Amino acid sequence: MLDGSNSKEKKVSTLLQQGLELYGTGDVARAFLLWSEALEIDPGNEEALDYMRDADRRTKPRGGSPEAGTPSIVDDARRLLRSENGEAALELLTNAPAEATLECEAMIELLRANLFQRYRLELGDLSQVARLVDGAASDLHSRNLPPSAGFLLSMIDGMTALGDLVSVSGMDRFEALRSLSRMHQAGIISWGDA
Amino acid sequence: MSRVIGIDLGTTNSCVAVMENGQPTVIPNSGGYKTTPSMFGITQDGKRLVGHLAKRQAITNARNTVAAAKRLIGRRFDDPEVQKSIDLSPYEIVRGPNGDPRIKAGGKTFTCPEISGIILREMKRVAEEYLSETVQEAVITVPAYFNDSQRQCTKDAGKIAGLEVLRIINEPTAAALAYGMNRPGEEKIAVYDLGGGTFDISILDMSDGVVEVLATSGNTFLGGEDFDRRIVQHLVEWFEESEGMDLRSDTMALQRLKDAAEKAKCDLSMRDVVEINLPFIASDSEGPRHLKFELTRENLESLVHDVVEGTLKSVEQCCVDAGVQASDIDQVVLVGGQSRMPLVQRRVTEYFGKRPHRGVNPDEVVGLGAAVQAAALLDSKNDMLLLDVTPLSLGIGTYGGHFARLIERNTTVPVSKGHVFTTTRDDQSAVKICVLQGESDLAAENDLLGEFVLSGIRPAPKGEPEVEVSFDIDANGIVSVSARDLATDKEQSITVSSTGTLSDVEIDEIIEEHDLYEVQLRD
Numbered sequence: 063m064l065d066g067s068n069s070k071e072k073k074v075s076t077l078l079q080q081g082l083e084l085y086g087t088g089d090v091a092r093a094f095l096l097w098s099e100a101l102e103i104d105p106g107n108e109e110a111l112d113y114m115r116d117a118d119r120r121t122k123p124r125g126g127s128p129e130a131g132t133p134s135i136v137d138d139a140r141r142l143l144r145s146e147n148g149e150a151a152l153e154l155l156t157n158a159p160a161e162a163t164l165e166c167e168a169m170i171e172l173l174r175a176n177l178f179q180r181y182r183l184e185l186g187d188l189s190q191v192a193r194l195v196d197g198a199a200s201d202l203h204s205r206n207l208p209p210s211a212g213f214l215l216s217m218i219d220g221m222t223a224l225g226d227l228v229s230v231s232g233m234d235r236f237e238a239l240r241s242l243s244r245m246h247q248a249g250i251i252s253w254g255d256a
Numbered sequence: 257m258s259r260v261i262g263i264d265l266g267t268t269n270s271c272v273a274v275m276e277n278g279q280p281t282v283i284p285n286s287g288g289y290k291t292t293p294s295m296f297g298i299t300q301d302g303k304r305l306v307g308h309l310a311k312r313q314a315i316t317n318a319r320n321t322v323a324a325a326k327r328l329i330g331r332r333f334d335d336p337e338v339q340k341s342i343d344l345s346p347y348e349i350v351r352g353p354n355g356d357p358r359i360k361a362g363g364k365t366f367t368c369p370e371i372s373g374i375i376l377r378e379m380k381r382v383a384e385e386y387l388s389e390t391v392q393e394a395v396i397t398v399p400a401y402f403n404d405s406q407r408q409c410t411k412d413a414g415k416i417a418g419l420e421v422l423r424i425i426n427e428p429t430a431a432a433l434a435y436g437m438n439r440p441g442e443e444k445i446a447v448y449d450l451g452g453g454t455f456d457i458s459i460l461d462m463s464d465g466v467v468e469v470l471a472t473s474g475n476t477f478l479g480g481e482d483f484d485r486r487i488v489q490h491l492v493e494w495f496e497e498s499e500g501m502d503l504r505s506d507t508m509a510l511q512r513l514k515d516a517a518e519k520a521k522c523d524l525s526m527r528d529v530v531e532i533n534l535p536f537i538a539s540d541s542e543g544p545r546h547l548k549f550e551l552t553r554e555n556l557e558s559l560v561h562d563v564v565e566g567t568l569k570s571v572e573q574c575c576v577d578a579g580v581q582a583s584d585i586d587q588v589v590l591v592g593g594q595s596r597m598p599l600v601q602r603r604v605t606e607y608f609g610k611r612p613h614r615g616v617n618p619d620e621v622v623g624l625g626a627a628v629q630a631a632a633l634l635d636s637k638n639d640m641l642l643l644d645v646t647p648l649s650l651g652i653g654t655y656g657g658h659f660a661r662l663i664e665r666n667t668t669v670p671v672s673k674g675h676v677f678t679t680t681r682d683d684q685s686a687v688k689i690c691v692l693q694g695e696s697d698l699a700a701e702n703d704l705l706g707e708f709v710l711s712g713i714r715p716a717p718k719g720e721p722e723v724e725v726s727f728d729i730d731a732n733g734i735v736s737v738s739a740r741d742l743a744t745d746k747e748q749s750i751t752v753s754s755t756g757t758l759s760d761v762e763i764d765e766i767i768e769e770h771d772l773y774e775v776q777l778r779d
Contacts, residue, residue, distance in 0.1 A: 115301065202535050203546055212536025212544075213508040216515065217312055221287050229299045230309055232316035232507075 074100045078109055082179065085117055086172025088164070093117065109182055116178060116236055117171075136169050148177050149244075174236055181239040184246065188225030190253040192218045192242070198250045205248065211241045215250070224253055260393040260422060260634055261383045262626025264430070265376060265410065267326040268452025268479060269593065270294050271623030272379040274387065275631035280434065280624040282617075283386045291593070291619050292382065294375045297321035298362025306378045315511040318346035320361045324453050325371040327476055328357045329413070330406030337476060344477070369409045370766050373416025377770065380417050394419045395630040397622050400426040400458050400469045403648055403693055404705050407733050416766050422633050424732040428458035429467045430625030431591045435613050440464055443586040448604055448612070450567060451592035451619075453479040457571045459578035459585070466668060471577035473570045478563065480521070480594035486559045487517035491532065491549060499545055501538050509537050513547075524553045525596045557599045564603055571607060588612040593619035650727055650735060653690040653699035655680045662727045665695065669733055674726035676742070679718050686711035687723055689748075691737050710739040710748040 077100040085093035094117065097110045104110075135158050142151035152173040155166055194215070202215075210233060217227055228238040245251045262280070264271040269291040273282045282290045287308060295310035298320045305313070314321045324341070331338050333351040341357075342349045352358040352367065359366045376396070383391045396419075398410055407424050414421035428447035442463040449456040456474040460467055491513055492503050503509040516532050523530045534547040575582060588604060590612045595601070596619075605611050616624060651661040654677070662673050679687065688709050694702025713721050722742040729735050738749035 207536045207544060209506075209508060209536050209539055209544070212534070213512060215536070216512045216534070222309070226305075226309055229301065229303045230305065230313040230317075232300065232313055235301070 070103055074104050074107060074110075077103075078107075078113070078179075081110075081113060082172070082175040085113070085175050086168060088168045088171070090117060108187065109179070112178065112182065112235065113175065116174070136163075136165050139169050139173065143173065143176070148173050148180070149240075152177060177240065178236055181236075181243045184243055185224055185239060185253075188228065189223055191221060191256045192224050192227060192251055192253045193220050194218055195249055195252050202250070205250070207245070208241075210237065211245060214238065214241055215245070218251060221256070223256070258390060258392055259383075259387060260395065260630035261380075261391055262395045262397075262430075262623055262628070262630045263376060263379050264397050264427070264620075264623035264626055265326065265372060265379075265413075266291075266294055266451055266622075267324050267454045267476075268294055268481065269619065270375055270379055271620055272383050273620070273623040273627035274383065275627050280627040280631075282620045282623055283383050285382045286385065290617070292375075292378060293323075294326065295321060295323045296325075296361070296371055296374050298364075302362065304362075304374075306374060312515070313511070315514055316507045318507070320347065322347055322359050322361055322366070322371050325359065325368050325375075327453075328359070329368040329372055330403070330409035331357060333357045340477065367762075367766075369412040370416060370770075372410065372413035373766065374770065376413055376417035376419060380419055392418070392420055393422050393630075395423045395425060395626045395633065396421055397425055397427045397430045397626050399454075399456055400428050400472045401456075402426075402733075403703060404733060404735050405703070411732065411734070412763060415763050416770070418767065421732070423629060424734075425626065425629050426458075426467075426469065427456070427591070427622050428460055428469065428472075428589075430622045430629065431589050432460060432462060432467065432625070433628045434616055434621045434625035435587075435589060444470075444580060444584055445587045445589060446571070446585045446608060447589045447591060448567075448571065448595060449474075449591035449622075450594040450600060451479050452481055452594065453477070455479060455567050455570065455592075457567070457574045459574055459580060470580070471574050473574035473577065475566070475570060478566065479592070480518075482563055483521055483556075483560045483594065483597075484514060484517045486563070487521060487551070487556065488513045490559055491517065491547065494549060495537075495547055499538075501540065501545060503538060506538065509534075512537060520551050521556065521597075522593075524551065524556050525598060528553050553598070561599070564597075564599055567600075568603060568607055571604075582608050585610070589621070590618045591621050648693045648703075649695055650691070650693055650729070652677075652725060652737075653692055657699050659692055659694070659697055659699045659702055662725065663729065667729075669729045670731045672726065672728045674724050677723050677725055679713065679716070679721050679723075682718050683715040684718065684721070685713050685715065687713065687739065689725060689737065689739050691735065693735075705735060706737070708737075708739070708748055710741060710746070712744060712746050713741055714743055 077096045081093040081096035084096065094114060097114050100110045101107055135154060139151040139155050152170065155170050214227060214231055217230065224242065228235060231238050259274055262273045271282060271291045273280050284290050285292050289308065292307040293311040295307065295314060297305045297310035297313060297317055299305065299317060310321055314323060327341050328338055332355050338357045348360040349357050350360060350365065357368060359371060380391055394414060396410055396414055398407055410424060411421045427449065431447050432445055445460040445462060447458045447460060454474065454476045455478045456472060458472045459470045461470050496502050512534050516534055520530045520532050529550055529552045532549045532551055536544045537547045538545045585608050588608050588610060601612065649661045649665045650663040651659050654660045662675050663671060686709050688707060690707045691705045692699055692702040693705050696702050710723060724740045724742055726738050727735065736749065738747055740747040
């Protein structure tokens with residue numbers, strides 16, 4: 063939670079967004095600088111901490127000569143992102159059989175960062191308790207969910223907060239939030255106060 | 257006046273209770289559960305989890321989730337029990353600087369009292385939330401076979417949790433208390449304790465308010481979790497046969513299977529058949545796979561029959577050790593959640609020829625007994641509801657490697673006893689007092705609790721100086737020893753501080769560190 067005026071909130075929000083954009087283009091160092099600046103204004107800002115944790119886990123050496131690669135796949139992903147279908151864009155790139163190019167990698171990072179931000183907005187501060195939507199259990203088998211979603215579903219007991227679900231799942235934080243968001247969008251789970 | 261709580265600090269699950277309106281009452285946690293898993297975990301992102309949350313990721317995060325620290329507390333690293341735990345535990349157990357076992361989790365190394373302190377702190381928090389008041393004092397139970405070092409370390413754990421431990425009492429004694437068995441007259445009581453991780457059988461003699469533990473036996477690596485493992489194994493084998501997929505290396509699937517197996521096992525104590533339904537347990541190129549299995553009570557009993565029979569072998573041995581026949585037993589008490597199983601109850605009834613006591617939940621009975629004792633300690637008219645006895649003989653090592661008993665096992669505590677010893681060499685100026693606990697006549701075969709030196713003995717032929725060695729055991733079973741030169745009145749003493757016991761400075765440091773995590777644990 064932020065203390066202080068709206069201008070501080072705006073400043074933090076701008077720093078976070080600028081950091082994401084830099085991260086998406088591969089400028090991880092500058093992205094970290096901007097997120098750190100956000101933390102100085104708002105110590106403990108969960109969004110900044112999430113981005114830094116996720117980026118830290120995923121940062122890998124960049125370099126090598128630029129490849130011709132699969133520019134059409136990256137273009138397709140950009141088009142999907144522009145039509146606000148970041149999920150589909152990420153699926154397209156992560157399932158692409160071609161070798162990873164710098165451009166492709168950068169696009170994946172940008173998509174993850176954007177989706178991360180979306181999930182954070184959707185799920186809030188993760189303090190709310192997750193529940194199975196009434197009637198969802200009856201046709202669960204007809205859905206096409208991965209085992210990780212099944213695992214998360216098995217832990218939903220009407221008492222455990224979203225943040226605790228993510229912690230005990232042992233899953234990559236992005237993947238856990240993504241799974242929860244997908245199940246929410248599919249009408250399988252909801253959340254509310256304890 | 258603040259309340260004193262009773263805590264059953266179990267190997268697998270813990271329970272806290274308090275006296276309310278003259279009745280012992282178990283305090284449920286915020287999730288409504290009356291027992292809390294004795295588990296502590298640290299997630300990948302450094303979050304500390306205790307209790308049910310820790311249990312839910314015990315398999316997916318096995319390396320950083322600590323369970324059954326009670327098997328290690330107060331022991332030496334080289335103890336066979338610790339070595340067996342090392343072989344079986346998914347988390348790392350290392351040798352501490354004091355020769356004690358320590359546990360690594362989340363990149364940090366913890367002492368065993370520290371881990372138990374974390375569990376006790378959680379139980380304290382549960383009580384405070386329920387009572388809406390601060391709790392500072394507690395009675396904590398331990399197995400009857402716990403030696404001095406294990407009891408001291410349990411007290412240290414209480415201190416770390418911010419609790420003054422008023423009394424350490426034996427678990428079978430607490431169980432007998434909960435059933436109100438402190439009546440006039442003499443009775444022989446069998447306490448069959450089948451918990452989540454350990455099995456203990458104790459034969460007690462209760463006579464006019466004095467409890468004597470005649471014998472104990474059991475298996476510290478046998479409990480309800482072994483029953484769960486049998487079910488999981490059965491499900492994994494069935495799934496492999498029917499779906500052609502091996503779930504053994506899938507930790508997410510195993511976590512779900514373990515949770516479902518335990519639930520099914522518990523449900524089958526009340527029903528004849530249950531359905532185990534685990535959608536999306538796995539997937540392959542053909543899509544998601546689901547596990548749906550009907551488990552009957554009969555099926556379960558066939559899976560675990562040999563485990564139950566194994567407990568009865570320990571019961572038989574315990575009766576032999578106690579010098580009693582099954583027919584001599586007046587009362588049978590069941591303790592531990594696993595003893596709810598109909599097969600267990602049936603076989604125990606058949607063995608003793610009488611039905612076990614009912615009316616108190618077996619996984620709550622020890623906690624309730626601790627609460628009864630806690631209330632009795634506050635009652636000035638009744639500050640000694642039951643007298644316990646020291647489980648092991650106490651004495652010192654003497655010349656030639658012998659063990660001189662000063663206090664025999666099964667002596668009522670508290671107790672003080674002394675004996676005069678002398679020197680074995682001419683002009684011997686100091687004596688080393690090695691404090692031992694055990695039943696062997698050879699000093700080397702007993703446990704060394706501590707040692708100290710009394711120096712400044714005046715030069716004299718051997719056999720002339722007189723050194724009075726006094727032992728004091730308090731009501732918790734904790735030992736103090738002193739030695740006094742009767743000629744000079746010079747005295748040296750120790751409160752026995754065994755392997756793993758922490759200094760006050762160490763305890764204060766641990767408390768300070770854990771206070772930082774208090775907010776996290778409350779989340």
